[in-house]
Amino acid sequence: MRPDLSVNLAGLELKNPVMTASGTFGYGLEFDPFFDIGQLGAIVVKGLSLKPKAGNPPPRIVETPAGMLNAIGLQNVGVDVFLNEKMPELREKKAPVIVNFFGNTEEEYVALAEKLDGVDGIAALEANISCPNVKAGGIAFGTDASVASTLIGKIRKSTSLPLIVKLSPNVTDIKVMARAVEEAGADILSMINTLTGMSIDVRTRRSNLANMTGGLSGPAIRPVAVRMVWEAAKSVNIPIIGIGGIVSAEDALEFILAGASAVQIGTASFISPTAAIDIVKGLERFLADEGISRLSDMIGALEG
């Protein structure tokens, strides 16, 4: 018998727990040459802003041990182009579409949430709160519990879609952030976004990124991500989507045992464009081998 991979995240029904991570899967359609993206649990598209954003000057990426730094600067086509040019084709796919979005002010977040609300084919919204808050002097929305709480409260009121809030790992206590965001009305947490890092070319004496610092992703950060999911899962009652360095089904299961109800695959899609679907198959195989009939039985099943 085929194991049952389906999961339910606060009403969001997914045929399997494997999603793509924002910014690593384009607008989804780029993966068409490789596999049927409709087989994934869900697709999370590149983070959208109200207006198109050009992003940072190059160099924007550099490899690091078992990871990479990126300073893309949230380049995106803007919400209008997305809705007009990408969404019609995405709607044809059988995978739920989750839209990641961000702003530099509360108003921008709210305007985006309103604009995306009720658009046919959008299954959920994911608010990226790791962005600098222009009004608060550039401190990220996602590193102060009360700032995050106010923001999420406002977004909550502007949409009837399930609201996923994506947490930044660059904080002292992820439990505090998780609880603040839960209380403010988030339906689901996703975590983690990238850790801030830096890499220097010692011959040119310059940062390897024009932006000086960037976000660290990939297998290197997995232990930090698993720990944060575990801590958050013990602190909140809403479902969690685990993200960070997942390249195999076993990696995904670390997050699920730690308390995640689903996972997102990021950097791994660069290494292997079929990574996400390979992980779906790997989960199926793991469950079959171990005689586990329902993946959902493994959520939070860590012992000890």
Place this chain on the structure above:
Amino acid sequence: MRPDLSVNLAGLELKNPVMTASGTFGYGLEFDPFFDIGQLGAIVVKGLSLKPKAGNPPPRIVETPAGMLNAIGLQNVGVDVFLNEKMPELREKKAPVIVNFFGNTEEEYVALAEKLDGVDGIAALEANISCPNVKAGGIAFGTDASVASTLIGKIRKSTSLPLIVKLSPNVTDIKVMARAVEEAGADILSMINTLTGMSIDVRTRRSNLANMTGGLSGPAIRPVAVRMVWEAAKSVNIPIIGIGGIVSAEDALEFILAGASAVQIGTASFISPTAAIDIVKGLERFLADEGISRLSDMIGALEG
């Protein structure tokens, strides 16, 4: 002409900027079979507490992508055994000895600082403030600026030795911590200690560490460490010792360009027991190749 590797950290004169990191070099003497430890800039010994500490039950370590997690639990022989049994032999070596120490209360820190003050052969003290503060409900001393500040103020009064304060990276804003500790009287900062992480055996459904979580070290964390050193260096006027994932002379130079005046070699000493001395030689070679006469000219020389 041989390049000049010497550095001066707030009066602490070192023949080169390469030290060992606490907990990865034992009490120094363990490396005698491999090389003359007197050739290093300084030796930092395993963290000491007032009483001997048994540490955590096994398993205590697990490898992760380009890194490792440890939950040794600060096992050590205690300050008295160290002073009586290790220090006499260490004194014979030509490298300055830096004693890393920690407590569970402010009083323990102070008692240790007093005990170590004026001991012949000890060049400086390094306070590890990543430990749980028993009185503050187990929150680490090193994750709250005012708690850290009070602690360092008290330690400062109890010793005339140069005081290095070792910062935890598990904080929202390392600049705030660095400034708080500087104002409280630290002479030198060392950073970073390990990032908290977790790794799960998906077949047994248990953490790979009996302690559940552990500290992530090794090349995986280097980008985070370099970024934090860079941020701290711009925020304080005291010298910084860079730590985190250094395995080569180039890695060490990333920290130096970012603003560190010296570095510590941790996990690399497990991989290759001669790592620290190899890095001294590598620095000499790099400077000679690039025609740089004094390493100290590279401190903070990052452009852009």
Place this chain on the structure above:
Amino acid sequence: MDYTQGRGRILANVEVAPDHYRMEIEAPFVPERALPGQFVMVKVTDGLAPVLRRPFGIYTINEARGSFEMIYRVVGEGTRLLSEMADGVDIDVLGPLGNGFNLDLAGDQPLIVAGGVGVPPLFSLAQGLIGKGKKPVVIIGGRTADDLLSLDAFRAIGIEPLLATEDGSSGYKGYVTAIMEERLDDGKIPSAVYSCGPKLMLRRVGEIAMSRGIPCELSLEAIMACGFGVCLGCVVKTCSSDGSSEHDFSRVCCEGPVFDAKEIIWDEA
């Protein structure tokens, strides 16, 4: 967007110059569709170090053998691992990627200017141009005679490359662009210019061609994570080639690696 990820098999991996290797990979999905100027992304290890694929230009396209060749220089861990791979083993290949050169640029007297590991992709271009009945002139440069790649391959298709080395150990002592300018000054005006090589060389080649109004295509390099357009890591600053629109970022892996020289905004690229 007609590319595939799949297993290839290494047919040959031989050192052709100090630190330079030629690798032939059997992977029919590449030669079936490859155009001169396109590239592949290969995995250099099954493990996690290095974690990302590495991009290499396509040197020869051998449809009959179901294979392609690339020439690479060992510069770091990834290319070192590649150089240690044995004949007969499998290698994970993604490609062919990128846009490739426009073989139909004006006239039938194109000039090809190549430097270092920029030479190999221009060899398949030269083959393609000859196939279209054009008569390319080729200038090849390097730091030293050892760096002058693929000379015999060009000779085998009837082209005698003009040579330049920085140390004068072979051909003209100096840069390829000096040969290029001298020819232009002598009235030998090519119908179009194609170039691939170090950034500074590309910039200069483009400037020279543009200053004389000669159509010019440049093949750029960039650090790449994905190679197929989704990470947005590989961008260069560009404007549209007629100079009309706002400048913007273009992905070297998708809109490139080949750009019209007029598109590149060098100071910010």
Place this chain on the structure above:
Amino acid sequence: MDYTQGRGRILANVEVAPDHYRMEIEAPFVPERALPGQFVMVKVTDGLAPVLRRPFGIYTINEARGSFEMIYRVVGEGTRLLSEMADGVDIDVLGPLGNGFNLDLAGDQPLIVAGGVGVPPLFSLAQGLIGKGKKPVVIIGGRTADDLLSLDAFRAIGIEPLLATEDGSSGYKGYVTAIMEERLDDGKIPSAVYSCGPKLMLRRVGEIAMSRGIPCELSLEAIMACGFGVCLGCVVKTCSSDGSSEHDFSRVCCEGPVFDAKEIIWDEA
């Protein structure tokens, strides 16, 4: 603490059973000083994945050839990389490490109980015991006949091992400890017991030996970062073997890997 880190050279790396390899490494500093029961830490890659060395017991000590052998099972990335290493290449070796067995335990009729990849280190022990004029009896176990390692090596030194497999494909169907207990019940009481293998087996062997008052040494495994005593990662919970002192943690790499069975506090190890 008489060990060295240095380059060795691989003389052989052959599959001796499914997924099991025997590697001979020329590295004179190891055989010069190695004792039965000691181990080495080897680097399986020059890169960063995996980042740590891997520990392996010493199978044979060949002073004349300046080499030693180890037998390893491919269980993960590190041992996979090891299995792909070619003859003649260099390998970074640290050793010999740990304490080794006490060959002078009581009497001259010792019993050796070995399971899985615990067999190889006990072969050099058997050689050592024979060298001391002792007559070891050897019991070897595995899941299946394929897992029974080094049988021919034992036979070549005049020992016919008693065999146990979980699936009964060779020798007794069941665990080595069943053979051990049966012999004891039959009055065949060894003067001492040495054992190496899976944790559960070691525990049972120790319990049986202790319950009969037979001196017993067990060789333990632990996840190791350094192998020479500085990381404190490899500990097991122990008490002094006369039971007098407080329990404490001992490093498997220094105080071990060989422990008196009485020292191990299994429930917390």
